[in-house]
Amino acid sequence: MDWEIVVGLETHAQLATASKIFSGASTAFGAPPNTQASAVDLALPGTLPVLNRRAVEFAIRFGLAVGGTIAPLCAFERKNYFYPDLPKGYQISQYVQPVVAGGAVPIVFGDSEKRVQLTRAHLEEDAGKSLHEDLRAMTGIDLNRAGTPLLEIVSEPVMRSAAEAVAYAKALHALVRWIGVCEGNMQEGQFRCDANVSVRRPGGPLGTRCEIKNLNSFRFLEKAIEYEARRQIELIEDGGRVAQETRLFDPDRGETRAMRTKEDAQDYRYFPDPDLLPLEISQAWIAQVRAEMPAPPQSKRARYESEYALSPYQAALLTESREKSDFFEAALAIVKREPRLVANWVNGELASLANTLDADFTALPVTAGSFADIVVMMLEGTISASAAKDVLTQVARSRKDPRAIVEERGLTQISDSGALEAAVDSVVAAQGKLVADYRAGKEKAFNALVGQVMKATQGKANPVQVSAILKRKLEASSS
Amino acid sequence: MHAESIRSLAARLAKRELSSVELTRAHLARIARFNASLNAFITVDAEKSLAMARAADDRIAGGAAGPLTGIPIAHKDLFCAKGWPTTCGSKMLANYVSPYDAHVLERFGRAGAVLLGKTNMDEFAMGSSNENSFFGAVKNPWDERAVPGGSSGGSAAAVAARLAPAATGTDTGGSIRQPASFTGVCGLRPTYGRVSRYGMVAFASSLDQGGVVARSAEDLALLLGVMAGFDERDSTSIDRPVDDYVAALARGAKGLRIGLPREYFGAELAADVAKPILAAIDELKKLGATTVEVSLPNQHLSVPVYYVVASAEASANLSRYDGVRYGHRAEGYRDLTEMYCRTRAEGFGAEVKRRILIGTYVLSHGYYDAYYLQAQRVRRLIARDFSDAFKRCDLIAGPAAPSVAFDLGAKTADPVQMYLQDIYTIPINLAGLPGLAIPCGFGDRGRPVGLQIVGNYFDETRMLAAAHAYQQVTDWHTRVPPGFE
Numbered sequence: 001m002d003w004e005i006v007v008g009l010e011t012h013a014q015l016a017t018a019s020k021i022f023s024g025a026s027t028a029f030g031a032p033p034n035t036q037a038s039a040v041d042l043a044l045p046g047t048l049p050v051l052n053r054r055a056v057e058f059a060i061r062f063g064l065a066v067g068g069t070i071a072p073l074c075a076f077e078r079k080n081y082f083y084p085d086l087p088k089g090y091q092i093s094q095y096v097q098p099v100v101a102g103g104a105v106p107i108v109f110g111d112s113e114k115r116v117q118l119t120r121a122h123l124e125e126d127a128g129k130s131l132h133e134d135l136r137a138m139t140g141i142d143l144n145r146a147g148t149p150l151l152e153i154v155s156e157p158v159m160r161s162a163a164e165a166v167a168y169a170k171a172l173h174a175l176v177r178w179i180g181v182c183e184g185n186m187q188e189g190q191f192r193c194d195a196n197v198s199v200r201r202p203g204g205p206l207g208t209r210c211e212i213k214n215l216n217s218f219r220f221l222e223k224a225i226e227y228e229a230r231r232q233i234e235l236i237e238d239g240g241r242v243a244q245e246t247r248l249f250d251p252d253r254g255e256t257r258a259m260r261t262k263e264d265a266q267d268y269r270y271f272p273d274p275d276l277l278p279l280e281i282s283q284a285w286i287a288q289v290r291a292e293m294p295a296p297p298q299s300k301r302a303r304y305e306s307e308y309a310l311s312p313y314q315a316a317l318l319t320e321s322r323e324k325s326d327f328f329e330a331a332l333a334i335v336k337r338e339p340r341l342v343a344n345w346v347n348g349e350l351a352s353l354a355n356t357l358d359a360d361f362t363a364l365p366v367t368a369g370s371f372a373d374i375v376v377m378m379l380e381g382t383i384s385a386s387a388a389k390d391v392l393t394q395v396a397r398s399r400k401d402p403r404a405i406v407e408e409r410g411l412t413q414i415s416d417s418g419a420l421e422a423a424v425d426s427v428v429a430a431q432g433k434l435v436a437d438y439r440a441g442k443e444k445a446f447n448a449l450v451g452q453v454m455k456a457t458q459g460k461a462n463p464v465q466v467s468a469i470l471k472r473k474l475e476a477s478s479s
Numbered sequence: 480m481h482a483e484s485i486r487s488l489a490a491r492l493a494k495r496e497l498s499s500v501e502l503t504r505a506h507l508a509r510i511a512r513f514n515a516s517l518n519a520f521i522t523v524d525a526e527k528s529l530a531m532a533r534a535a536d537d538r539i540a541g542g543a544a545g546p547l548t549g550i551p552i553a554h555k556d557l558f559c560a561k562g563w564p565t566t567c568g569s570k571m572l573a574n575y576v577s578p579y580d581a582h583v584l585e586r587f588g589r590a591g592a593v594l595l596g597k598t599n600m601d602e603f604a605m606g607s608s609n610e611n612s613f614f615g616a617v618k619n620p621w622d623e624r625a626v627p628g629g630s631s632g633g634s635a636a637a638v639a640a641r642l643a644p645a646a647t648g649t650d651t652g653g654s655i656r657q658p659a660s661f662t663g664v665c666g667l668r669p670t671y672g673r674v675s676r677y678g679m680v681a682f683a684s685s686l687d688q689g690g691v692v693a694r695s696a697e698d699l700a701l702l703l704g705v706m707a708g709f710d711e712r713d714s715t716s717i718d719r720p721v722d723d724y725v726a727a728l729a730r731g732a733k734g735l736r737i738g739l740p741r742e743y744f745g746a747e748l749a750a751d752v753a754k755p756i757l758a759a760i761d762e763l764k765k766l767g768a769t770t771v772e773v774s775l776p777n778q779h780l781s782v783p784v785y786y787v788v789a790s791a792e793a794s795a796n797l798s799r800y801d802g803v804r805y806g807h808r809a810e811g812y813r814d815l816t817e818m819y820c821r822t823r824a825e826g827f828g829a830e831v832k833r834r835i836l837i838g839t840y841v842l843s844h845g846y847y848d849a850y851y852l853q854a855q856r857v858r859r860l861i862a863r864d865f866s867d868a869f870k871r872c873d874l875i876a877g878p879a880a881p882s883v884a885f886d887l888g889a890k891t892a893d894p895v896q897m898y899l900q901d902i903y904t905i906p907i908n909l910a911g912l913p914g915l916a917i918p919c920g921f922g923d924r925g926r927p928v929g930l931q932i933v934g935n936y937f938d939e940t941r942m943l944a945a946a947h948a949y950q951q952v953t954d955w956h957t958r959v960p961p962g963f964e
Contacts, residue, residue, distance in 0.1 A: 042804055045567070045577070046679055047677070047678075050713075050714055088795075090798055274792055
């Protein structure tokens with residue numbers, strides 16, 4: 001029987017402000033425990049919160065980027081619960097009226113494009129951290145993270161697979177980094193997802209959902225949703241029922257485990273925080289934020305598709321980050337032609353280089369200028385495509401000028417037809433079997449022969465020319 | 480010198496006829512003599528106070544004196560003072576020493592005041608008799624069988640007994656005006672937002688306002704001028720220029736229209752309180768004021784609204800006292816839940832627990848709309864009653880409390896009777912208005928009666944001017960409790 005998986009995500013994006021949302025303490029990561037916790041963060045008696053305007057501006061930016069509605073007036077509420085890493089015994093959050101309502105994040109999934117509708121995005125403060133390591137039979141509390149500004153972005157339950165949910169999470173990750181509101185470092189917890197997963201018969205009513213908490217990598221997100229959907233389907237097929245509960249993903253075992261059920265769901269007793277005034281956002285403030293923010297990636301994607309005839313997939317990959325798209329544009333400005341070829345190289349060779357080095361596109365050892373030189377040499381026929389890849393590797397290693405590398409290593413392509421004819425002749429003479437195979441109708445043999453010529457010329461032959469000469473010679477001798 | 484006004488003391492200090500050390504020593508001596516019976520102070524630290532006094536004398540000698548340089552001031556023990564215990568009258572914070580100064584303490588420090596000690600109070604400012612303190616009840620200097628009122632009972636008793644020229648207080652539902660009335664001193668609650676709440680331990684954030692207890696309207700004006708002003712660390716603090724309250728005292732009461740709310744003179748008001756209140760209003764008329772009857776039709780809903788709103792806010796404000804980072808922590812717990820439960824069971828007194836329970840209840844799922852939201856709606860109606868009334872008058876006058884000070888223990892068995900102590904003060908807090916209480920005579924058994932004067936938002940100048948005019952022609956505020964002369 002068919003099952004449909006239904007996924008919605010709640011994402012906590014840490015806003016890239018220098019100080020906390022309600023205090024002046026730094027938000028920098030990695031400081032010794034409790035060195036970035038001010039009197040306000042420690043909830044010392046008598047302290048009061050003061051809203052960080054920058055955090056609000058980042059929320060407005062996000063709202064504008066997703067085409068949501070910015071609330072002209074909204075409030076901060078207290079979410080009450082006890083936990084040692086929650087110093088005040090309540091978290092300041094938004095409940096009734098979020099700062100951003102609605103909006104959508106465009107995603108490219110497979111060959112299709114889709115807009116993932118958002119329910120809301122609201123501002124809140126992060127809690128601290130409990131430390132269990134290195135403390136015998138005790139728990140330590142680090143409040144450096146307490147009060148860090150978060151934007152909780154809630155999607156509608158519109159994703160239909162783990163892969164689609166990951167595509168959305170990646171698009172959202174790219175978007176918040178693009179507009180500069182979140183640095184997106186997932187290891188440092190700057191971008192973490194909770195997944196709401198349920199299964200149903202196609203077209204049927206929504207099933208009971210489970211929430212999987214705190215997924216801080218795309219891989220875990222995918223694995224957790226896959227596991228959870230399978231668990232629910234098996235449970236129902238065995239005659240069981242899904243209980244609404246909160247679950248945790250165990251990355252070592254690749255499974256989700258129940259954390260708490262709906263029955264022990266807490267009553268958070270939300271009410272407006274009387275220490276903070278209602279948040280008023282004027283049209284003038286919104287206009288000012290709009291003027292300061294970069295154009296969102298979807299507008300760039302649309303331009304790439306229409307102006308450069310890139311596929312939606314290529315355009316989406318290029319706009320994964322602002323650094324990457326800047327790199328592409330800078331290289332294309334030099335090459336001045338073949339945008340699809342340039343895009344393929346950026347998305348292929350250069351992306352994998354960035355990945356290997358764990359660097360973003362501004363920190364690559366290959367500059368957009370060097371890369372453009374390599375592409376130009378390839379398009380001019382000076383070097384072959386395989387030599388181009390080789391040069392790229394060399395530049396990455398040595399940061400030398402690509403033209404100097406081509407010269408030094410003698411990678412200049414052989415386009416001299418006399419030399420190529422001789423090389424083809426000797427291969428045809430030596431590879432009798434391949435020639436016979438080709439003549440017997442085995443097309444693959446032709447490519448093998450080209451390969452032999454390339455090998456004989458140490459990859460310096462112009463493969464297009466080689467093919468033409470070879471084809472002519474084989475046909476001439478067979479007739 | 481303990482009978483002199485702050486203004487006169489400041490003048491003598493400036494002329495160096497008197498030193499701050501002498502003045503501080505004199506008050507410390509009175510505290511040493513009387514505090515054992517009154518229990519008005521929780522913390523006294525003569526060494527620290529005298530060091531501040533010496534610094535003040537140096538400052539005066541250096542010609543850099545501020546308006547209060549060298550004047551000893553006591554502070555209610557919920558104002559955080561760096562290096563001093565800040566207990567809030569609770570076992571929970573009995574050993575808590577604040578690492579920073581409240582905004583109000585900074586202001587007094589800048590003006591040159593000497594910190595004389597921390598005064599007793601109802602635990603976390605919850606109470607109307609000062610019987611809810613972990614450090615024991617405070618006695619009323621006029622009659623040690625009587626309560627001093629609360630929650631700023633220690634401050635009121637200290638000023639009444641001339642142990643301090645003035646003391647800060649906080650007023651969430653009447654906690655300055657009612658004890659001032661019970662002890663025959665002057666108490667001022669400014670407009671909500673006029674004095675920063677930063678460093679003032681919260682009871683109910685939307686109602687709490689810092690103020691002061693002193694012996695004359697003139698001293699109140701001087702002290703308010705020091706305390707008032709915008710503070711960016713308190714989002715509810717209001718950025719608005721501070722009036723010259725002392726200069727405005729000269730305006731007098733002439734031409735002021737004084738509203739008398741019908742509801743403030745009903746059956747709840749004891750006859751022995753009504754008489755001096757009406758006499759005081761006559762006195763204001765003689766000074767050129769006119770009276771007009773006004774109505775506050777929703778006033779009778781104030782006490783229930785207050786106990787919903789204040790308790791709701793308190794239930795969250797007091798969640799931070801969990802034993803994790805500071806304050807009391809139970810011993811010998813087995814797990815986190817037990818640590819929380821025992822810490823809070825041991826650390827809080829009965830009244831605080833009662834309010835946390837009420838507050839938790841009214842915010843709970845299924846009750847929120849019926850209690851909390853409904854209370855907020857009625858709160859707006861109560862505030863509107865006042866704005867309607869102020870269309871017809873400049874000030875509102877009436878009693879500060881329905882009776883004179885009651886006996887210790889008289890109302891402890893019945894919380895509702897205790898809560899009704901605040902029927903005339905709570906509406907002002909719900910509306911966010913300023914109010915003051917000044918002594919205007921004595922009721923049964925020679926216990927003081929206080930006249931309450933309420934002003935429109937930020938109209939402290941008119942309230943103070945009327946009170947000052949009254950005090951120019953009466954001497955109730957100069958009366959000293961027998962035995963404390």
